[in-house]
Amino acid sequence: MSGLDFLTTRLETALGWGRKYSLFHYPFITACCGMEYMSAACAHFDIDRFGAGLTRFSPRQADLLLVVGTVSHKLAPVLKTVYDQMLEPKWVIAFGACAVSGGIYQNYAVVQGIDRVIPVDVYIPGCPPRPEMVLDGLMKLQDKIQHQKQDWRWAKKP
Amino acid sequence: METRIQREARPESMLINMGPSHPAMHGTIRVMLELDAERILNAEVEVGYLHRGFEKTCENKTYFNLLPYTDRLNYVSPLINNLGYAMTMEKMLGVGVPERAQLIRVLMSELSRVSDHLTCLAAMAMECGAFTVFLYMMKAREFLWDVIEFTTGARMTTSYIRIGGVRADLHPDWRGSLATAVRETRRVLKDVSGLLDKNSIFLGRTRGVGVISKEDALSYGWTGPCLRSTGIPYDVRKASPYLVYDRLEFEVPVGEFGDNFDRYRVRMREMEQSLRLLEQVAVLIPDKAPITGEPAIEPAEAIRVSRRQKTAARIRLSPNLEGSEKARYADLLTRDRPAAPGSAACGVVVPPKEDTYTTMEGLISHFLFFMNGHGIRPPKGDVYFSVEGGNGEVGFYIVSDGTDRPYRLHLRAPCFHVVSALEQLIKGRLLADLIPTFGSMNMIGGELDR
Amino acid sequence: MGKETLIDEIRTKLGEAVEGVLESFGDPVLTVRPGSLLSIMVALRAAPFDYAVLLDLTGVDFTAGEGRFELVYHLYSLSRNVRLRLKTSLPAADPRADSITGLWKNADWLEREVFDMFGVLFTGHPDLRRLLTYEGFEGHPLRKSYPWRLAQPRIPMKDKV
Numbered sequence: 227m228s229g230l231d232f233l234t235t236r237l238e239t240a241l242g243w244g245r246k247y248s249l250f251h252y253p254f255i256t257a258c259c260g261m262e263y264m265s266a267a268c269a270h271f272d273i274d275r276f277g278a279g280l281t282r283f284s285p286r287q288a289d290l291l292l293v294v295g296t297v298s299h300k301l302a303p304v305l306k307t308v309y310d311q312m313l314e315p316k317w318v319i320a321f322g323a324c325a326v327s328g329g330i331y332q333n334y335a336v337v338q339g340i341d342r343v344i345p346v347d348v349y350i351p352g353c354p355p356r357p358e359m360v361l362d363g364l365m366k367l368q369d370k371i372q373h374q375k376q377d378w379r380w381a382k383k384p
Numbered sequence: 385m386e387t388r389i390q391r392e393a394r395p396e397s398m399l400i401n402m403g404p405s406h407p408a409m410h411g412t413i414r415v416m417l418e419l420d421a422e423r424i425l426n427a428e429v430e431v432g433y434l435h436r437g438f439e440k441t442c443e444n445k446t447y448f449n450l451l452p453y454t455d456r457l458n459y460v461s462p463l464i465n466n467l468g469y470a471m472t473m474e475k476m477l478g479v480g481v482p483e484r485a486q487l488i489r490v491l492m493s494e495l496s497r498v499s500d501h502l503t504c505l506a507a508m509a510m511e512c513g514a515f516t517v518f519l520y521m522m523k524a525r526e527f528l529w530d531v532i533e534f535t536t537g538a539r540m541t542t543s544y545i546r547i548g549g550v551r552a553d554l555h556p557d558w559r560g561s562l563a564t565a566v567r568e569t570r571r572v573l574k575d576v577s578g579l580l581d582k583n584s585i586f587l588g589r590t591r592g593v594g595v596i597s598k599e600d601a602l603s604y605g606w607t608g609p610c611l612r613s614t615g616i617p618y619d620v621r622k623a624s625p626y627l628v629y630d631r632l633e634f635e636v637p638v639g640e641f642g643d644n645f646d647r648y649r650v651r652m653r654e655m656e657q658s659l660r661l662l663e664q665v666a667v668l669i670p671d672k673a674p675i676t677g678e679p680a681i682e683p684a685e686a687i688r689v690s691r692r693q694k695t696a697a698r699i700r701l702s703p704n705l706e707g708s709e710k711a712r713y714a715d716l717l718t719r720d721r722p723a724a725p726g727s728a729a730c731g732v733v734v735p736p737k738e739d740t741y742t743t744m745e746g747l748i749s750h751f752l753f754f755m756n757g758h759g760i761r762p763p764k765g766d767v768y769f770s771v772e773g774g775n776g777e778v779g780f781y782i783v784s785d786g787t788d789r790p791y792r793l794h795l796r797a798p799c800f801h802v803v804s805a806l807e808q809l810i811k812g813r814l815l816a817d818l819i820p821t822f823g824s825m826n827m828i829g830g831e832l833d834r
Numbered sequence: 835m836g837k838e839t840l841i842d843e844i845r846t847k848l849g850e851a852v853e854g855v856l857e858s859f860g861d862p863v864l865t866v867r868p869g870s871l872l873s874i875m876v877a878l879r880a881a882p883f884d885y886a887v888l889l890d891l892t893g894v895d896f897t898a899g900e901g902r903f904e905l906v907y908h909l910y911s912l913s914r915n916v917r918l919r920l921k922t923s924l925p926a927a928d929p930r931a932d933s934i935t936g937l938w939k940n941a942d943w944l945e946r947e948v949f950d951m952f953g954v955l956f957t958g959h960p961d962l963r964r965l966l967t968y969e970g971f972e973g974h975p976l977r978k979s980y981p982w983r984l985a986q987p988r989i990p991m992k993d994k995v
Contacts, residue, residue: 254405256412256434257830258459261503261540265529268522283407300968301412301433303989304404330452333437334975334985335967342991354540388961432966437982439951440975444982476859602886602912605940616912623915767859768908768919770889781906783894796890796908804943833966 241376245289245315246368247277252288254308257295259322262354271357276364285311290367291344296324297337309344315376317367320346321360323353389416389428397425400815404433408511408819411829413803415818422814427807434829442793447473447547447760448734448753450793455541457795458831460503461496461774463532466545471626472769472780473547476762479732485549486627487669491562492545493627493771494658494665495532498569499525500774500826501609501651501658508648508823509580512589517576524572527565534561547760548733554669562666566659573655580648590644594809594821597642605801608776609654610825613639613646620772632664647824686738732760759788768796775799775826797831840916847877863919871922872932878909878918879937885909885918888938891945893952895978897926903954905931924954933958951976 253263267273267281274280282288285308297305309318320340323329326349328338340346347370350363393399398419404412412433418426438457442450454469455462467489474481481489506521529539534555536544544551555561580586596606601614611618619636621629637653639646681689734753739746752758762784770779776798783792802825810818841855841862852874854865866874878885889908896902907920924931933956935941945956946965953974956962964971968988973980 253407257436258456258541260411261460264503264506264522265526265539269519270523270526281407295411296434296436298433298435299985299987300435301404302987304433306989308405330456331436331441333441333982334980335435335437336985337987337991339994342994343989356539432964432968435966437975440980440982600939603939605888605938607887618912765858766894766906766919768861768890768917777889779890779908781890781892781908792892792894794890794892800943801940804940 238376239372242372242374245376246371249276249278249290249317249364249368250280250282250288251278251290251292252282252285252308252312253292253294254305255294256297256301257322257324259295259324259354262352262357262360263292263294263321266357266360271361273361273364276361276368278364285309286313288312289316291316291318292321293318293325293340294321296322296329296331297340297343298335299337300335302337302343305340306343317347317371318344319348319350319363319367321350321363322355323351326351329353387416387428387430389418389426392426393418394425396420402818408822410507410822410827413827413829413832415806415822417815417818419815422816424810424813424815424818427810429803429806431803432833435833436830438795438834439793442790444789446756446788447762447790450790451546452541452543455543456830457797457834458500458773458775458778458799458828459540460828461500462541463492463496463545464500464771464773464778466543467493468769468771468773468778468780470545470547471771472767472782473732473760473762475769476765476767476782476784477547477732477760479548481549483628484553484669487665488550488554489545490627490629490632491554491662491665491669492532492535492550494661495528495565497774498655498658498662499528501655502528502569502572504774504823504826505576505648505651508820509576509586511819511823512586514580514583514586517579520572520575524565524569527561527568531558531561531565534558546733559666562662566662569655569659573652577652587645589816589820590648590824592641593644593813593817594647594824595641595643596805596809600805600808601642604805606776606805607801608773608798609650610647610802611776612636613650614642615640620770620777624770626771628665628668632661634658634661644820644824757788761786761788766792770796773798775802775828775831778831795831795834797834799825799827799832803827803832840918844883844918847883858919861917861919863921865921865923868922868924868931871920872934874920875907875934875937878920883911884913885911887912888934888940888944889917891941891948893948893954893976895952895976896923898978901926903929903952905948905954929954931956935959950974953977 255263265271291309291312293305320326324331325340328336332338337343348363348367350359352359390399400417400419402415404414414430416428417424438453441453451466451469454465457465502521502525506518509517532542533539535558536542536551596614598614598616601611607618615638617636617638622636634657637650637657639650735746735749740750764784764786766781766783768779768781770777777796778798779796781794781796782790785791806822806825809821844864845852845855852864853867856863887910889910892906894904894906896904902923902925905922905924909918909920922931931954933941933945943965945959946962948954949956949962950964950966951974967975971986
């Protein structure tokens with residue numbers, strides 16, 4: 227069935243291309259990294275050039291969860307709820323050292339990395355990361371989206 | 385787990401939660417509202433979603449090590465937090481700061497203050513719908529951050545202002561980048577003024593909204609631009625001048641009614657005053673640091689020179705980022721402390737690298753600065769010192785028990801007191817009034833929750 | 835207003851209620867007994883002292899060495915541009931103090947924070963509950979007896995990938 231394989235590969239590429247260049251992100255902003263997120267999103271280091279410029283302030287409408295800043299134990303259930311409310315396909319970027327691993331805070335109040343709560347696709351280290359690093363991380367995510375197995379659920383028969 | 389507002393709510397009203405993750409919540413704060421159609425009957429504010437254990441962490445770190453934690457408090461004006469901490473420690477240790485370092489500190493403080501106000505007003509305007517204002521102000525902020533970055537190495541959390549002075553000297557072309565930053569910020573302020581000052585939508589949302597009286601503001605412990613918007617001209621830089629502020633000319637703008645628009649205008653005019661201060665300081669800082677002796681060289685060259693067997697020249701690194709901690713200033717103090725038996729007297733600054741790597745005494749003093757149990761050990765007692773931050777009076781209260789770690793370190797956060805008044809300010813108003821009111825308060829989570 | 839005259843004024847006007855007056859790195863500090871705290875605060879807020887602003891309220895845990903909690907108040911008088919620090923010691927076993935929410939409105943949140951971090955109870959506070967930590971958090975983080983790294987997660991944490 228090589229004809230069908232050729233079609234599905236082309237379709238997967240097309241789906242990947244479409245998904246990676248039209249990311250609607252939900253900025254889950256908590257702390258200092260939010261300032262660098264604002265810089266990355268604004269005119270100087272435009273994130274809109276990568277197609278990820280539109281911010282959706284509802285998890286139902288977003289497909290990229292950008293966890294920006296420190297997540298404390300008080301906030302962890304909220305993060306889980308927001309992640310659960312998002313629809314497939316969804317990706318998560320851990321932005322900043324605190325989201326990646328707890329950062330400089332290793333104490334009673336801080337979750338040591340959001341991958342203890344939700345699965346993470348791309349980690350962007352830095353305290354705070356420069357906007358260029360943010361864009362680099364976004365490009366890595368776009369690579370990942372392009373090459374991952376695309377979600378065919380709407381095509382499968384029950 | 386019923387909250388107070390759930391207990392007190394009337395059965396016919398609607399409870400709305402503006403959750404910790406919300407675009408207009410400036411980070412993480414939860415506001416629970418009891419609504420009757422659009423009118424807010426009752427409000428409850430829940431904070432603590434960014435509580436990162438700053439004060440407990442500081443009890444476990446040495447005085448030198450905890451400096452990066454202070455950056456992350458008010459993270460839109462991090463150098464002012466550094467400054468507050470450094471000056472509190474200098475008060476406790478009795479250490480003086482060289483003149484050039486004081487001027488550089490004022491320069492960095494004012495740059496931070498302008499970026500704080502820019503961020504606050506940009507976010508407030510964006511939430512009211514003026515997205516262009518946000519983009520313009522972020523553009524101006526980039527120029528300011530360029531100046532900070534070329535000198536300190538980092539755009540935001542710099543850990544640049546240290547106990548005893550600053551980390552390194554200004555970068556070689558600081559006058560040019562500072563002039564560009566001031567010019568661009570002035571242009572942006574003019575544009576934003578034109579966009580918002582007489583804008584009927586903006587005025588409708590901010591004039592007469594979120595009004596607080598002078599007595600209430602004082603009773604809530606408000607300081608900074610929010611207090612000045614009610615008409616009380618309290619500014620720590622004028623009331624108890626520190627650094628060189630008593631020699632500089634600037635005004636303290638005050639508002640009249642204590643509403644959102646006054647807070648916006650006070651911040652705009654404060655930015656103009658800060659730009660004025662920047663220009664004055666730029667004139668006062670001499671071009672060359674008072675250097676005595678041989679010319680300064682870069683580290684790579686220093687390594688090459690030190691390897692030559694027969695060199696008798698004394699190596700001296702350049703005072704910018706690449707180089708030495710030790711100021712080339714004649715009056716830098718190394719404190720006379722009751723030194724432990726057998727140890728060399730160590731100071732409050734990191735010993736210069738060129739001595740550390742070339743002489744035995746330098747190496748010893750380097751280790752004595754960094755070893756556990758040694759280093760900066762202030763005398764027993766407690767001290768409080770405050771500086772004027774972007775939000776008001778930033779105070780540090782430090783209790784020392786004579787060891788190298790603080791026994792207790794407490795931050796007097798200005799926006800803690802401002803936000804505690806939010807429930808009163810929005811009661812009885814419409815839901816949409818909450819957004820500009822909260823935006824004009826400039827809540828910074830790192831400072832509020834510590 | 836010189837510091838000596840300020841301290842003398844306080845001593846003469848408040849007299850017996852004040853336990854001690856000292857100076858710490860140039861700042862005037864009053865120590866008072868917990869029982870007379872409220873009356874001294876009322877007197878300080880009124881004329882002629884006129885301390886209109888409660889800048890800060892915090893606690894220090896001296897239970898290990900000296901068996902007490904210390905509450906530290908910072909007051910500021912706008913009209914006279916002077917600051918004052920007030921300290922009072924509470925017993926470690928049952929730390930209670932009077933609430934000053936009737937005098938300054940920000941005492942509400944400040945006292946909630948001290949309760950949260952140290953476990954000090956304020957009698958007369960309208961709504962004393964945790965502020966910075968969450969309901970279900972056991973213990974008081976800033977006490978020296980609370981381990982620095984003891985986390986109490988609200989939802990189960992997965993193992994590190």
